[in-house]
Amino acid sequence: MNVLDIAGLRLSVGDVPLLADVTVRVGRAETVGLVGESGSGKSLTSRAALGMFPRGARVTGHVTAAGVDVLAAGRGALRDLRRTRAAMVFQDPRASINPVRRVGDYLTEGLRASGVPAREAAARALDLLDQVGIRDPGRAVRRHPHEFSGGMLQRVVIAGALAAEPDLLLADEPTTALDVTTQAEVVALLKRLQRDRGTGMLFVTHDLDLAAAVCDRVYVMYAGRVVEEAPSAGLFRAPAHPYTRALLEASPSARGERAEIRAIRGRPRSLAEAPSGCSFRDRCPLADDACARKVPDIRPHGTSLVACLRPQEVTP
Amino acid sequence: MKARTLSVWAARRALGAALTVLVATVVVYGALRLVPGDPVVALSAGRRLTPEQIEALRHRHGLDRGFLQGYLSWIGGVLRLDLGTSLNYQTSVMSLITGRLGVSGLLILYSATLAAALGTAVALVSAVRGGVADRIASVLAAAATATPTFVASIALLALFSIGLGWFPATGAGTGPADRLWHLTLPAVAMAIAAFGVLARVGNAAFAEQLGREHVVAARSRGVGTAAVIRRHVVRNALAPLLTVVGVLVASLFVGTAVVETAFGLDGVGSLLVTSVSRRDFPVVQGIALIGIALFVVVNTLVDLVLPLIDPRVTAGGPRR
Numbered sequence: 001m002n003v004l005d006i007a008g009l010r011l012s013v014g015d016v017p018l019l020a021d022v023t024v025r026v027g028r029a030e031t032v033g034l035v036g037e038s039g040s041g042k043s044l045t046s047r048a049a050l051g052m053f054p055r056g057a058r059v060t061g062h063v064t065a066a067g068v069d070v071l072a073a074g075r076g077a078l079r080d081l082r083r084t085r086a087a088m089v090f091q092d093p094r095a096s097i098n099p100v101r102r103v104g105d106y107l108t109e110g111l112r113a114s115g116v117p118a119r120e121a122a123a124r125a126l127d128l129l130d131q132v133g134i135r136d137p138g139r140a141v142r143r144h145p146h147e148f149s150g151g152m153l154q155r156v157v158i159a160g161a162l163a164a165e166p167d168l169l170l171a172d173e174p175t176t177a178l179d180v181t182t183q184a185e186v187v188a189l190l191k192r193l194q195r196d197r198g199t200g201m202l203f204v205t206h207d208l209d210l211a212a213a214v215c216d217r218v219y220v221m222y223a224g225r226v227v228e229e230a231p232s233a234g235l236f237r238a239p240a241h242p243y244t245r246a247l248l249e250a251s252p253s254a255r256g257e258r259a260e261i262r263a264i265r266g267r268p269r270s271l272a273e274a275p276s277g278c279s280f281r282d283r284c285p286l287a288d289d290a291c292a293r294k295v296p297d298i299r300p301h302g303t304s305l306v307a308c309l310r311p312q313e314v315t316p
Numbered sequence: 317m318k319a320r321t322l323s324v325w326a327a328r329r330a331l332g333a334a335l336t337v338l339v340a341t342v343v344v345y346g347a348l349r350l351v352p353g354d355p356v357v358a359l360s361a362g363r364r365l366t367p368e369q370i371e372a373l374r375h376r377h378g379l380d381r382g383f384l385q386g387y388l389s390w391i392g393g394v395l396r397l398d399l400g401t402s403l404n405y406q407t408s409v410m411s412l413i414t415g416r417l418g419v420s421g422l423l424i425l426y427s428a429t430l431a432a433a434l435g436t437a438v439a440l441v442s443a444v445r446g447g448v449a450d451r452i453a454s455v456l457a458a459a460a461t462a463t464p465t466f467v468a469s470i471a472l473l474a475l476f477s478i479g480l481g482w483f484p485a486t487g488a489g490t491g492p493a494d495r496l497w498h499l500t501l502p503a504v505a506m507a508i509a510a511f512g513v514l515a516r517v518g519n520a521a522f523a524e525q526l527g528r529e530h531v532v533a534a535r536s537r538g539v540g541t542a543a544v545i546r547r548h549v550v551r552n553a554l555a556p557l558l559t560v561v562g563v564l565v566a567s568l569f570v571g572t573a574v575v576e577t578a579f580g581l582d583g584v585g586s587l588l589v590t591s592v593s594r595r596d597f598p599v600v601q602g603i604a605l606i607g608i609a610l611f612v613v614v615n616t617l618v619d620l621v622l623p624l625i626d627p628r629v630t631a632g633g634p635r636r
Contacts, residue, residue: 055446081538082535088533090533100625109537113540114538
């Protein structure tokens with residue numbers, strides 16, 4: 001049973017299409033990466049899991065999160081899902097915690113909303129802060145967000161997400177706004193907590209290396225579509241989509257070999273401005289006329305599922 | 317540690333306020349000296365005065381001494397709550413003003429309450445609902461802001477007093493209920509422009525908070541809509557709103573001049589108008605001082621309350 005099951009998700013606002021036929025699955029205790037450049041639709045996809053869509057969005061497809069049919073759910077059912085079964089950690093902890101309220105209020109708010117008595121919620125808040133490694137939780141709950149460093153604050157956000165004891169954890173670029181050393185600590189914390197509790201995690205990032213290190217499986221998104229899905233190890237060894245390979249070649253490697261860094265020509269496209277057929281073809285070195293005819297179907301190649309007509313030319 | 321930062325910060329604010337008042341008194345006093353010709357002519361305003369009276373005026377306003385000495389003697393009187401004697405009424409300026417502060421104070425309070433309550437309500441509804449409600453509110457607010465108080469006064473008088481006969485046209489009434497009834501139209505007249513400003517500023521403040529990520533994050537945690545609006549939108553917009561309310565309250569004091577004259581109310585505002593037209597300089601000086609004091613006190617109070625609303629206010633100040 002998957003904790004997140006997104007199938008054939010299409011989303012548009014007015015005449016502007018943003019997501020086309022997105023399929024993402026996360027199993028219990030599994031960590032799944034969602035990788036892409038800005039505008040690829042990865043944040044939209046992760047927010048869809050909680051039924052959070054832009055104003056005026058038209059949505060079709062299927063989204064099931066922690067057993068709740070999100071697109072069919074009413075307000076009450078969605079609120080219940082967000083309170084007790086699925087939680088999100090946002091990119092910038094300074095922006096995602098109300099700056100004028102105390103850290104203790106932040107942690108107890110969700111608990112109180114799901115009916116936990118005030119005293120019990122306060123005790124849980126202390127316990128949660130302790131679990132995420134914040135010293136002197138008793139003092140911390142009385143402080144305001146601006147009195148914490150970014151890394152410490154992200155721990156508070158993670159503590160808040162854990163308060164719900166969720167089956168599904170959505171991490172939307174949880175380390176992008178942090179220092180590199182803090183990044184490692186936060187990732188380690190997320191992994192540890194997820195392992196202890198058997199939570200399924202959707203890890204959204206633009207950093208392919210980070211995704212490969214953290215995740216069991218990775219989805220690569222481009223212009224509102226999933227273009228490749230593969231186990232992390234396979235994705236690195238043998239990328240099947242030209243875009244995935246280009247992403248790998250565009251990021252410096254810390255593994256010692258001094259491969260040349262190659263930038264991807266052109267700029268990222270959104271779904272609305274993508275060319276006909278394969279969205280990546282105007283930036284792809286392998287593209288020819290056949291790529292313009294229709295959007296390539298997803299099919300297996302090696303360990304990957306890939307939306308490309310000639311994956312054998314990417315990695316033989 | 318934190319309490320000390322806060323008290324140091326509060327002391328600085330209070331000192332700043334005192335300095336502002338000090339500078340303002342110099343300007344108020346100096347205005348008399350800037351009058352072309354002999355200031356005594358301005359002070360006597362064409363009345364026939366005996367040489368003794370002229371000498372007394374000169375002495376009272378320090379015109380027989382240099383600027384600094386004159387100012388010091390005048391400010392010394394002010395500090396003893398002696399604002400001099402009205403040339404028009406021949407009584408103490410202080411008693412003239414304090415006798416009328418009740419009406420004007422109630423009028424300002426009534427008007428500020430109306431403007432704050434309605435302005436914030438319209439701002440919140442328009443920001444949350446958006447769409448047509450937002451557009452209607454923005455037109456309403458712009459129209460209200462652009463309506464001069466004297467036009468509003470005349471329109472309200474014509475409609476509700478002369479036309480419908482619901483409210484009295486003049487007088488401040490006797491007894492609490494009667495007084496409120498009498499002050500309703502003038503309070504509404506003054507509140508209209510303030511309402512417009514608050515509806516606009518409030519709408520912007522609420523809309524900004526609604527778009528903030530911490531509001532999205534609160535929703536993502538399953539916090540109900542009403543609680544999100546109360547704890548994360550209204551709570552966070554309070555600081556800018558309170559600042560605007562502070563300025564508006566002080567500007568309402570100025571507005572009493574128009575409204576009290578239009579509605580025949582015997583308050584500080586109408587006293588100011590009469591005194592200006594009769595060139596009763598000591599009274600004008602006294603009212604100017606009270607207006608400045610009100611402005612500074614209200615804004616200092618707002619500044620002192622702000623750190624309680626937004627703890628980051630003091631954080632930018634001296635480091636711990």
